[in-house]
Amino acid sequence: MIGARRLIILNTILLSLWSSGWARATTDYEIKAAYLYNFVKFVQWERSAHALSPELNLCILGRHPFRDVLAPLNQRKVQNRTIHIRYLDDERQMMECHVLFVSYSERKQLDDILSLADQAKALTVSDIRGFVRDGGIIGFVTVGNVIRFEVNLVSARASEIHLSSKLLELAEEVVK
Amino acid sequence: MKVSFWSKLPIRSKLLLLTLFSSVMGPLVIAASVILYEASTYRLENLQEVTVIANIVADRSTAALVFGDNNQLQENLASLQLRKTIALACMYDETDLVRASLILDESLNCPAAPVVHEGYYAEEYLHITQQVILDGEPIGKLLIQASLVELRRHLGNFALTALLVCLVTIVAILYVANVLQKRITDPLINLTETASRVAGEKNYELRAELESQDEIGKLVETFNDMLATIEEQNNHILKSNEELEKTVATRTSELLTANKELEAFSYSVSHDLRQPLRAIDGFSEAILEDYGDQLDEMGLSYLQRVRSASQRMGALIQSMLVLSRVTRHVIALKEVNLSESAEAVRQSLTDENPERQVQWSIEPGMVTKGDANLLNIALSNLLQNAWKYSSKEAQAEIRFGVDRSAVPPVFYVSDNGAGFDMKYADKLFVAFSRLHSPDEFEGSGIGLATVNRVINRHHGRIWVESTLNEGTTFYFTLDAEHNAAG
Amino acid sequence: MAQSVVLLLVEDNPDDEALAKRALKKAHSDSEIVVARDGQEALDFLFGLGKFQQRDHAIQPQVVFLDINLPKVNGLEVLKALREDERTASLPVVILSSSDENSDISKAYALGANSYINKPVNFNEFCRQIDIMGQYWLDINRVVNLQLQ
Numbered sequence: 128m129i130g131a132r133r134l135i136i137l138n139t140i141l142l143s144l145w146s147s148g149w150a151r152a153t154t155d156y157e158i159k160a161a162y163l164y165n166f167v168k169f170v171q172w173e174r175s176a177h178a179l180s181p182e183l184n185l186c187i188l189g190r191h192p193f194r195d196v197l198a199p200l201n202q203r204k205v206q207n208r209t210i211h212i213r214y215l216d217d218e219r220q221m222m223e224c225h226v227l228f229v230s231y232s233e234r235k236q237l238d239d240i241l242s243l244a245d246q247a248k249a250l251t252v253s254d255i256r257g258f259v260r261d262g263g264i265i266g267f268v269t270v271g272n273v274i275r276f277e278v279n280l281v282s283a284r285a286s287e288i289h290l291s292s293k294l295l296e297l298a299e300e301v302v303k
Numbered sequence: 304m305k306v307s308f309w310s311k312l313p314i315r316s317k318l319l320l321l322t323l324f325s326s327v328m329g330p331l332v333i334a335a336s337v338i339l340y341e342a343s344t345y346r347l348e349n350l351q352e353v354t355v356i357a358n359i360v361a362d363r364s365t366a367a368l369v370f371g372d373n374n375q376l377q378e379n380l381a382s383l384q385l386r387k388t389i390a391l392a393c394m395y396d397e398t399d400l401v402r403a404s405l406i407l408d409e410s411l412n413c414p415a416a417p418v419v420h421e422g423y424y425a426e427e428y429l430h431i432t433q434q435v436i437l438d439g440e441p442i443g444k445l446l447i448q449a450s451l452v453e454l455r456r457h458l459g460n461f462a463l464t465a466l467l468v469c470l471v472t473i474v475a476i477l478y479v480a481n482v483l484q485k486r487i488t489d490p491l492i493n494l495t496e497t498a499s500r501v502a503g504e505k506n507y508e509l510r511a512e513l514e515s516q517d518e519i520g521k522l523v524e525t526f527n528d529m530l531a532t533i534e535e536q537n538n539h540i541l542k543s544n545e546e547l548e549k550t551v552a553t554r555t556s557e558l559l560t561a562n563k564e565l566e567a568f569s570y571s572v573s574h575d576l577r578q579p580l581r582a583i584d585g586f587s588e589a590i591l592e593d594y595g596d597q598l599d600e601m602g603l604s605y606l607q608r609v610r611s612a613s614q615r616m617g618a619l620i621q622s623m624l625v626l627s628r629v630t631r632h633v634i635a636l637k638e639v640n641l642s643e644s645a646e647a648v649r650q651s652l653t654d655e656n657p658e659r660q661v662q663w664s665i666e667p668g669m670v671t672k673g674d675a676n677l678l679n680i681a682l683s684n685l686l687q688n689a690w691k692y693s694s695k696e697a698q699a700e701i702r703f704g705v706d707r708s709a710v711p712p713v714f715y716v717s718d719n720g721a722g723f724d725m726k727y728a729d730k731l732f733v734a735f736s737r738l739h740s741p742d743e744f745e746g747s748g749i750g751l752a753t754v755n756r757v758i759n760r761h762h763g764r765i766w767v768e769s770t771l772n773e774g775t776t777f778y779f780t781l782d783a784e785h786n787a788a789g
Numbered sequence: 790m791a792q793s794v795v796l797l798l799v800e801d802n803p804d805d806e807a808l809a810k811r812a813l814k815k816a817h818s819d820s821e822i823v824v825a826r827d828g829q830e831a832l833d834f835l836f837g838l839g840k841f842q843q844r845d846h847a848i849q850p851q852v853v854f855l856d857i858n859l860p861k862v863n864g865l866e867v868l869k870a871l872r873e874d875e876r877t878a879s880l881p882v883v884i885l886s887s888s889d890e891n892s893d894i895s896k897a898y899a900l901g902a903n904s905y906i907n908k909p910v911n912f913n914e915f916c917r918q919i920d921i922m923g924q925y926w927l928d929i930n931r932v933v934n935l936q937l938q
Contacts, residue, residue, distance in 0.1 A: 161369075162370065165369040168369070293367070296363075296367070297367060297372045575887075579804075581804070581805065581910050581912070584910055584912045585811070585915070586807075587912075614911050
């Protein structure tokens with residue numbers, strides 16, 4: 128509970144910073160970590176394996192910039208599932224992943240990763256430019272100095288992932 | 304008894320008021336209870352509705368809250384504008400920082416520290432503050448204040464509608480009641496008018512029109528029956544009256560005839576009875592004068608007795624004539640000076656019997672209303688009586704006076720003569736009764752009966768007080784004027 | 790002159806006639822007394838009619854003693870007839886009546902009677918009254934001398 132509490136505080140800090148235009152003082156990855164956590168709340172995995180699993184594997188692929196920011200999320204319960212943070216060494220490990228954050232470092236193998244992710248039915252998130260157009264599901268973008276995101280509904284549908292309309296409302300752009 | 308406003312109202316108005324009251328009360332009570340029910344229901348529904356809306360907005364705003372999209376939050380709140388009653392909506396994050404607000408009522412502001420509440424009504428507003436929950440975690444608060452203007456307007460409209468319905472009902476009821484009431488009141492008014500006419504015209508042939516078979520109908524029937532009875536009795540009375548008048552007329556004519564006959568009888572008595580008496584007396588005298596020398600003492604005495612008997616009978620007839628005349632005489636009222644009348648009688652009595660020594664005492668100025676002729680006859684009789692019965696006194700006294708302290712005044716004629724035993728007093732005023740023998744005092748026995756009749760005809764009273772050998776006092780009153788006035 | 794005194798007595802009752810005549814004779818023994826038994830006879834005498842057609846018209850009574858209650862033509866009718874005829878209009882008439890009724894008395898005077906006597910029962914009184922009447926109408930009172938006209 129302490130962890131959860133801390134996350135909420137973090138979340139709150141982040142949000143309050145954004146709104147006051149102090150975004151730069153917090154690192155982008157702190158914000159993105161919070162986003163990741165929050166995305167999960169608006170996502171339904173329709174494939175039975177992911178849907179029924181009591182665990183929610185949040186995988187980070189590549190050199191990740193989050194450092195220990197994600198640690199408090201581990202073991203957190205979201206949608207009655209327990210979050211497990213997994214740092215993948217190999218993209219082939221991603222079959223168990225519910226959420227797959229693709230680090231900027233992996234942009235060269237993006238097509239391979241995305242086709243694998245497609246098989247894994249994972250929610251792909253990345254801050255690689257053009258990620259959504261390339262077939263990723265959620266891609267971070269920076270509008271002015273605010274971090275927003277884009278959504279590719281086609282990819283989501285292909286991965287049998289349902290995104291809440293509330294989330295879509297907030298998306299900077301939705302690819303259909 | 305105090306006459307209240309209600310009791311003065313005509314029945315028509317009473318019925319109308321009753322109908323109006325009872326018929327308006329219904330819609331009014333229904334309207335009032337519906338308004339009350341509506342008010343409470345509306346509050347409940349309003350609470351539920353706003354709560355639902357708040358839930359929806361809160362739910363919709365979860366993502367915007369967690370992703371810090373204030374524009375989206377603002378947009379979400381803006382959608383509340385559609386709901387006219389919403390006056391204020393504030394979206395707080397978990398730190399109670401206002402992230403978006405919708406202020407539709409300028410006087411309102413987002414409070415600094417919102418307290419979560421399911422909803423309450425205060426200061427003309429419905430207050431709802433609820434948590435925004437995402438995946439079981441509170442992530443912010445949504446405060447909504449909804450004004451009750453809508454409720455007011457709603458209830459106002461409802462009340463207006465109810466009032467209109469009431470008005471329409473009243474008009475409709477008035478119309479119908481007026482029509483129906485006529486059926487009730489018209490027979491009553493008809494009955495009242497008939498009763499008034501009957502009372503005014505005394506026309507018992509009138510009948511109230513029978514218009515219904517209800518209680519009023521029965522009343523009308525009973526009234527008509529009553530009229531029929533009255534009419535019958537009235538006719539009976541009229542008939543009896545007629546018969547009575549006929550009887551009175553017959554009796555009156557009979558009485559007139561009787562009076563005429565009495566008059567004729569009196570006339571006949573005065574002529575036909577006196578004529579033979581004159582003959583008896585006259586021829587007796589002739590015998591005495593022409594053949595007196597041929598008669599002995601006894602014969603002369605007998606003839607003398609014949610003469611005195613016939614003369615007594617003449618006097619008797621004369622008295623009867625006077626009595627009859629007193630009875631028949633038509634009274635003519637005027638001022639009569641009794642003192643002067645008495646004085647005249649005194650004079651004539653003194654002239655006739657100059658040898659008598661009598662002490663007279665006549666009170667002067669005794670004036671009264673009455674018939675001069677009759678009072679003269681009465682007074683003459685009384686004074687002659689006194690004169691006669693005091694004739695054997697050496698010191699005779701005759702007094703005539705009046706006690707004016709009494710009402711009416713009491714006149715008296717007294718003498719100090721023979722007097723009589725009071726036990727015969729009741730016989731005194733009856734014709735032909737005498738208390739003294741002719742040997743003692745001459746008299747017809749009719750004089751006091753005549754006096755009594757004169758006093759009676761003046762509606763007065765006569766009575767006597769007497770002591771044997773000490774004297775007699777006659778008292779009488781006269782009240783002719785009382786009768787004249789009556 | 791003395792023989793010319795005529796008194797007319799109108800009286801139907803023989804008793805009264807006898808008594809009146811006796812009373813008149815007592816007081817005025819020198820007078821001629823003419824008797825009429827009813828009203829018609831009295832009028833016949835006065836106006837020279839009927840059985841009196843042949844009588845001397847120059848002779849008229851000085852006084853008429855008239856009873857009221859008479860057969861055929863009553864006393865008041867006789868009086869009326871006398872007063873309506875100019876020859877007898879001023880003839881003294883003394884009513885000798887049994888009636889003391891006011892109505893009779895007033896009727897008699899209204900028709901022109903000169904005196905009214907209610908015949909008393911007492912004969913002496915009657916004689917006295919007749920005497921007074923005779924004295925008055927024959928000796929004291931002056932009347933129009935009818936014989937000269």
